[in-house]
Each structure stands twice: as structure tokens, then as C-alpha cells.
Amino acid sequence: MTETVPRPTLEAVAARAGVSRATVSRVVNGADGVREPLAERVRRAVEELGYVPNQAARSLVTKRHDAVAVVVAEPETRVFADPFFARQLRGISKELTAHDNQLVLLLTEGRDDHARVARYLAGGHVDGALVFSLHLDDPLPELIQRAGVPTVFGGRPGWSGGRDGVVYVDSDNRGGARDAVRHLLGLGRGRIAHITGALDQTSAVDRLDGFRDVMVDADPRLVVEGDFTPAAGERAMRELLGRCPDLDAVFAANDLTAVGALRVLREHGRRVPDDVAVVGFDDMLPIAEQTDPPLTTVRQDIEEMGRLMARLLLRGLDRTAAAPENVGGTPSSVILPTTLVRRASA
Amino acid sequence: MTETVPRPTLEAVAARAGVSRATVSRVVNGADGVREPLAERVRRAVEELGYVPNQAARSLVTKRHDAVAVVVAEPETRVFADPFFARQLRGISKELTAHDNQLVLLLTEGRDDHARVARYLAGGHVDGALVFSLHLDDPLPELIQRAGVPTVFGGRPGWSGGRDGVVYVDSDNRGGARDAVRHLLGLGRGRIAHITGALDQTSAVDRLDGFRDVMVDADPRLVVEGDFTPAAGERAMRELLGRCPDLDAVFAANDLTAVGALRVLREHGRRVPDDVAVVGFDDMLPIAEQTDPPLTTVRQDIEEMGRLMARLLLRGLDRTAAAPENVGGTPSSVILPTTLVRRASA
DNA sequence: GAGAGATCCGAGAGCGCTCTCACCCCTCGG
DNA sequence: CCGAGGGGTGAGAGCGCTCTCGGATCTCTC
Numbered sequence: 001m002t003e004t005v006p007r008p009t010l011e012a013v014a015a016r017a018g019v020s021r022a023t024v025s026r027v028v029n030g031a032d033g034v035r036e037p038l039a040e041r042v043r044r045a046v047e048e049l050g051y052v053p054n055q056a057a058r059s060l061v062t063k064r065h066d067a068v069a070v071v072v073a074e075p076e077t078r079v080f081a082d083p084f085f086a087r088q089l090r091g092i093s094k095e096l097t098a099h100d101n102q103l104v105l106l107l108t109e110g111r112d113d114h115a116r117v118a119r120y121l122a123g124g125h126v127d128g129a130l131v132f133s134l135h136l137d138d139p140l141p142e143l144i145q146r147a148g149v150p151t152v153f154g155g156r157p158g159w160s161g162g163r164d165g166v167v168y169v170d171s172d173n174r175g176g177a178r179d180a181v182r183h184l185l186g187l188g189r190g191r192i193a194h195i196t197g198a199l200d201q202t203s204a205v206d207r208l209d210g211f212r213d214v215m216v217d218a219d220p221r222l223v224v225e226g227d228f229t230p231a232a233g234e235r236a237m238r239e240l241l242g243r244c245p246d247l248d249a250v251f252a253a254n255d256l257t258a259v260g261a262l263r264v265l266r267e268h269g270r271r272v273p274d275d276v277a278v279v280g281f282d283d284m285l286p287i288a289e290q291t292d293p294p295l296t297t298v299r300q301d302i303e304e305m306g307r308l309m310a311r312l313l314l315r316g317l318d319r320t321a322a323a324p325e326n327v328g329g330t331p332s333s334v335i336l337p338t339t340l341v342r343r344a345s346a
Numbered sequence: 347m348t349e350t351v352p353r354p355t356l357e358a359v360a361a362r363a364g365v366s367r368a369t370v371s372r373v374v375n376g377a378d379g380v381r382e383p384l385a386e387r388v389r390r391a392v393e394e395l396g397y398v399p400n401q402a403a404r405s406l407v408t409k410r411h412d413a414v415a416v417v418v419a420e421p422e423t424r425v426f427a428d429p430f431f432a433r434q435l436r437g438i439s440k441e442l443t444a445h446d447n448q449l450v451l452l453l454t455e456g457r458d459d460h461a462r463v464a465r466y467l468a469g470g471h472v473d474g475a476l477v478f479s480l481h482l483d484d485p486l487p488e489l490i491q492r493a494g495v496p497t498v499f500g501g502r503p504g505w506s507g508g509r510d511g512v513v514y515v516d517s518d519n520r521g522g523a524r525d526a527v528r529h530l531l532g533l534g535r536g537r538i539a540h541i542t543g544a545l546d547q548t549s550a551v552d553r554l555d556g557f558r559d560v561m562v563d564a565d566p567r568l569v570v571e572g573d574f575t576p577a578a579g580e581r582a583m584r585e586l587l588g589r590c591p592d593l594d595a596v597f598a599a600n601d602l603t604a605v606g607a608l609r610v611l612r613e614h615g616r617r618v619p620d621d622v623a624v625v626g627f628d629d630m631l632p633i634a635e636q637t638d639p640p641l642t643t644v645r646q647d648i649e650e651m652g653r654l655m656a657r658l659l660l661r662g663l664d665r666t667a668a669a670p671e672n673v674g675g676t677p678s679s680v681i682l683p684t685t686l687v688r689r690a691s692a
Numbered sequence: 693g694a695g696a697g698a699t700c701c702g703a704g705a706g707c708g709c710t711c712t713c714a715c716c717c718c719t720c721g722g
Numbered sequence: 723c724c725g726a727g728g729g730g731t732g733a734g735a736g737c738g739c740t741c742t743c744g745g746a747t748c749t750c751t752c
Contacts, residue, residue, distance in 0.1 A: 020733075123400070367740090406739070
């Protein structure tokens with residue numbers, strides 16, 4: 001299991017190179033102002049001793065950690081079942097790595113865990129936080145704000161906290177939903193149903209709003225609440241078929257929901273898209289391509305969302321102060337556009 | 347974006363409570379030896395000032411971080427595509443959280459990144475590391491060992507490093523494979539093919555060995571190399587059908603591979619299991635249940651593997667020294683049993 | 693009621709690093 | 723050839739915490 005060995009300190013390197021700690025520090029941190037022969041001697045000493053700076057000591061004085069926490073405020077079962085998260089995480093990871101920042105993943109294990117997370121953030125382990133998938137009644141943003149940790153949210157938090165400094169990255173959920181429904185209308189469909197996502201999340205609410213924007217006086221029985229899972233899609237679809245057997249289109253709050261809906265439609269012998277057209281949301285690959293028929297859906301660039309979240313945070317931390325695009329001071333929220341992807345289901 | 351505010355220090359709390367730093371430290375760390383009225387005063391001061399200990403300062407002296415790195419030595423595309431990883435991570439996360447340890451996720455972005463990871467581990471950010479999904483030629487274990495970080499591997503590393511202290515958690519891949527093939531034999535199948543996993547990983551090699559244990563003199567044309575992906579499953583299945591149209595069973599190195607194989611079998615009009623029986627490996631839910639027909643497969647408890655990895659590491663770090671099961675000194679590797687799950691495909 | 697022993701608390705050193713500031717030496721202009 | 727100026731280097735303080743150790747206080751016991 002490889003035992004831990006006492007590491008050489010700056011002091012040791014200094015002694016070996018016959019210089020002061022300050023000089024070694026300068027060389028190690030790439031500051032100039034050390035003449036070449038000396039610098040070389042220091043580098044050799046570092047090499048020979050296998051010196052690696054102690055981060056704890058360093059952060060103690062610099063108050064920087066070069067680490068960012070990613071908080072997923074979701075029951076973990078969902079986190080991993082939903083590829084959405086993975087994509088976003090990937091974007092984040094790329095961006096952070098590019099700026100030499102570490103990613104500290106904080107998974108919450110149920111509600112009580114929020115306090116633990118807040119404690120961790122307040123403990124000064126990380127320079128900032130990226131928070132995902134908040135629910136409306138979630139105490140986390142409140143706690144984080146109190147902890148005073150710079151934060152960027154993924155998805156518009158349904159909460160303003162009285163402060164206007166809340167920064168988030170979101171897709172244009174409402175606009176995307178409108179596009180989806182308009183597309184169905186354009187196909188000549190009139191009885192369009194909507195299976196919502198979990199309505200305690202703003203993304204679900206926004207998509208529902210988009211649906212209603214277009215279907216101003218839709219039959220209320222055509223809207224059924226879901227929760228973004230395939231299981232909910234199935235349940236909701238069954239309910240819809242029972243209530244309104246004459247429906248000719250379904251706009252599902254996401255692709256997973258659509259998958260569930262497709263399954264039930266097939267079960268009931270409804271042909272897609274001939275009898276019922278189906279549109280999803282997310283363009284979650286490869287799922288969206290492999291359904292039968294392949295799913296028409298609203299694409300959002302999830303990885304880009306992640307990347308952007310990280311970039312906004314780092315910018316706020318002055319990490320990329322030198323970057324050319326970094327004019328204009330404090331970062332503000334970003335809404336990414338969506339695009340309709342036509343496949344066979346609608 | 348919530349600006350960072352100077353945090354109160356131990357000193358401040360001590361001043362407010364009218365005691366020494368030492369006393370506050372004792373109270374905060376739950377050490378006994380502080381009389382109740384005083385302790386209460388300290389707790390109030392902590393509360394009022396919103397004091398949270400500075401971790402950097404703390405680790406500087408204790409040399410503990412209560413954090414563990416999880417290193418995934420896999421091109422990230424695969425990491426997230428494969429639910430395997432998610433399960434294991436979940437087990438790890440649970441166990442770590444239960445012992446108040448943080449999970450630091452290190453994703454490697456290509457080969458060069460190994461150096462970055464090694465540097466991070468050597469930097470003394472974490473108390474130990476959990477490393478996954480190694481490939482045979484991977485330089486990472488070597489680097490990690492040199493960094494002197496206690497480590498537990500997920501899956502037997504195909505590398506011993508000359509030291510015998512390597513600890514890992516693995517499934518009984520070879521035994522599981524034997525069970526799968528014997529099951530097919532028991533079904534009266536004689537022409538059993540095997541689609542391997544990525545043969546630069548020990549799990550794939552072990553499963554192949556298990557296959558050969560039972561099919562001692564199998565037609566070598568019945569073994570095709572894959573890489574654990576559905577795409578490879580399709581390709582390999584096509585090749586197999588071309589080479590040996592008379593095959594009557596397939597043992598796939600994992601469920602994803604089996605999914606690909608099933609697709610191609612259907613395409614070619616072979617009925618499963620009537621014409622060709624198929625067995626997978628992993629019992630990856632829900633995939634394994636939702637294939638058509640539902641997949642017979644070899645189950646391994648992936649989450650438990652993760653949990654166990656974390657437990658072994660923490661034990662090695664003396665975190666759980668008081669735990670009753672913790673007799674017997676240095677932890678050693680664990681091989682978890684597998685079980686055959688019979689569904690419809692074989 | 694006094695001494696021994698246990699208990700509680702505070703002073704202070706030190707973890708490994710960064711960063712300021714003062715000092716030294718080297719160079720160059722007059 | 724001497725003094726001013728500037729760049730290179732080192733001394734030392736201090737980041738916020740833990741932990742040892744000695745002294746003060748308390749509790750018994752006879």
C-alpha cells in the first residue's frame with residue numbers, strides 16, 4: 001500500500017543548493033530575478049531531492065487553492081442515471097484542467113448532507129463552487145451564500161436570495177420548448193400533449209411555460225406532470241392515452257421521458273410519427289438517435305454549458321485576468337441557445 | 347457572485363470567548379478536558395462569529411487532509427459512457443462520506459495528463475488514492491508509487507512494480523466467465539463463441555482465461571477481440587457470423603458488448619436464445635433487463651467494489667482503527683464473487 | 693485542614709511556505 | 723576613480739492551526 005514518506009521541504013532544498021528559502025521559492029514559482037547559475041543549482045537540488053511544494057502551507061499564505069468544488073444537489077441515483085450530468089461534468093473538467101485547477105466532486109447523500117457540503121465549502125478548501133440541478137426548495141444556495149464562496153449555478157436557480165450577484169448558465173429552455181411545439185403545429189398536429197419534468201426545477205417550469213406560450217389555451221388535460229425519468233414518461237403517457245385518446249403529438253420534457261412515452265405508445269399500437277408525433281429535449285446522444293424511431297428533439301450543448309460555468313467562475317476569481325475576452329468586469333449569467341434537431345419521430 | 351470575506355480565526359473566537367486558542371481548538375475538535383461552562387461559552391462564540399476552521403492551516407500541522415483522490419485512467423469519453431464507473435464511484439462516495447472524507451475526482455485528459463495527476467498526488471492534497479481501470483502499459487501506477495501515496499486499485503493492475511504492497515479489489519472475472527460458459531454448455535450448446543473485452547485490461551484477459559478454462563480446445567476462430575463497447579460487439583458479431591455461421595452461443599465480455607451482438611444477431615435473423623444463446627457480464631442495470639430478450643449475465647456487485655476500495659484505503663490510513671473488523675494489520679487485496687443471473691437470452 | 697494527585701487551561705513553539713524589506717554588490721556615469 | 727543607482731539575495735515575520743508542557747486549580751483522603 002506504499003507508505004507515506006516525509007517529504008523534503010523548501011528548507012532542505014535551500015540547504016542543498018546553498019541558498020536561502022526565498023530564492024528557492026522564487027525559482028520554484030517561476031518568478032524572475034534569480035541569476036542563471038544560481039537558479040540552475042536550485043533546480044538541480046529540487047530534482048535530486050524530488051521536492052514537491054506542500055500545498056497546505058502554500059494555501060495557508062496565498063489563500064488560493066486552485067481547486068473548484070462541483071456540487072450536485074441531486075439524489076445520487078439520478079445523478080448517474082442521467083447522462084446529462086456526465087456531459088456537463090466533462091465540460092467543466094476540461095476547462096478547469098486547462099487552467100490548472102482541480103475538480104473536487106461533492107455528491108450529496110440526501111438532505112442532511114447539505115450541511116456537510118456547506119461546511120466543506122466554508123472550510124476554505126476550494127476557491128469557488130459550481131452547483132447543479134437545484135430544486136426550488138433547496139436550502140443549499142442560501143448556505144453557500146452564507147459561506148461566502150464564489151459560485152456559478154448550472155441552470156437558473158429558482159431563488160434570488162435577495163442578492164443580485166447570482167451567476168448562472170442555462171439553456172434557453174423556454175425558447176427551445178416553443179420551437180418544439182411550433183414544429184409540431186407545423187406538422188399539422190392540433191392535439192399536442194406535454195409531459196413535464198420535475199416541476200421543482202426551473203428547467204421543467206421553463207419548458208412548460210414555453211409549451212403554454214404557443215398552446216395558449218390548451219386543454220389542461222393534455223399536460224401531465226413527470227420528473228425527467230423514463231418511468232415517469234411511461235406513467236404519464238398511459239395517463240394521457242386514457243384521458244385524451246385523440247392526441248396526435250407529445251412534447252416530452254426531456255429525451256428520457258420521451259423514451260418512456262415511445263415505449264407506451266408502441267405498446268398501445270400507436271405508430272410514431274404517423275399517429276402520434278413525439279419531440280424530446282436535450283438531444284441526449286446516443287439515446288436520442290437509437291430510439292425507434294430516432295427522436296426529434298431540442299438540442300442543448302451540455303458540455304459547453306459546463307465549460308462555460310467553469311470559465312465564468314474562474315474569470316470571477318481573476319484566474320484568467322490576462323485573457324483577452326476578459327473585459328467587462330464581473331461575469332454575468334449566460335443563456336445558451338437551443339436548436340431543433342429533426343429526426344424521424346416528428 | 348458572492349465575494350470572499352475574511353473569515354474569523356481561532357484567535358478571534360478565543361478573544362471573544364475570553365479563553366486561549368488552545369481551549370477553542372479543544373472544543374472545536376471535540377476533545378474532552380474542557381469544563382462545561384467554558385465549553386459552552388466557546389461554542390457560543392463560534393456560533394456568533396460563524397467560525398469555520400481553516401483546513402489548510404490544520405493540515406499543515408496534522409498532515410491529514412481527510413480527502414481521497416479518485417483517479418480514472420480512462421479516456422473520458424468511455425468513463426461517462428460506461429455506467430460501470432458511475433456505480434463504483436457511488437460506492438466509493440458513500441463509504442468516504444460515512445468516514446467524513448472528501449472525494450477528489452481526477453479525470454485524466456489523455457496520456458500527458460498522467461504527469462499532472464502524479465504531481466497532484468505528490469503535492470500532498472490527499473491522504474490516499476483510488477485508481478481505476480488501468481491499462482497494462484499505463485505509467486500511472488509507477489508514478490503514483492514514486493509519489494508515495496497510499497493507493498488501492500480497482501481491478502487487478504497488470505503490474506506488480508516489484509513491490510508486494512499493491513492492494514486491489516477485483517471481481518472473480520475468471521470464475522464468473524467459467525460459470526457463464528458452463529451454463530451455455532449445460533444448455534446443450536457446443537459452438538460457443540467469445541467476444542473479448544479490451545485485452546490490455548486484466549479483467550478482459552481474466553474473462554478470456556475463464557472461457558478457455560472450460561473450452562479447453564475451442565476453435566480459435568470462435569474468439570474475437572473487442573473492447574467492451576457496443577460498437578465492438580457489433581463488429582465482432584458480424585465477424586463471427588461470417589467465420590462460423592454454425593455457432594450456437596456467444597459469451598460477451600460485458601453487457602454492452604452483448605447489446606451490440608444482440609443487435610447484429612437480430613439483423614441477421616438469428617433468434618435468441620433459440621438459434622444463438624447469449625450471455626453477458628456485469629449485470630449492468632437497467633440495460634441488462636431491457637434488452638430484447640433480457641440478458642442472461644454474470645453479476646458483479648460494482649457498488650460494493652467501490653465501497654470496499656474506499657474501506658481498504660481508509661483502513662490502511664488508520665482512519666477506522668477502532669473498527670472491530672479491523673484486526674489483522676495491513677489490508678490485502680479482495681476478490682469478490684460473481685453470480686450468474688438467468689434471464690431469457692440463455 | 694493540609695498534602696498528594698488529578699484535572700483543567702494557557703503559553704509558546706512550530707508546521708512549510710510566501711513576501712516584504714533591507715542589505716549587498718555590481719555596473720555605469722561623471 | 724568614486725558615488726549613485728539598480729538588480730540580486732537573504733533575513734525574518736507571519737499565515738491559522740495543533741499540541742506539548744508547565745503551572746494553576748480543584749478534589750480527595752486521612
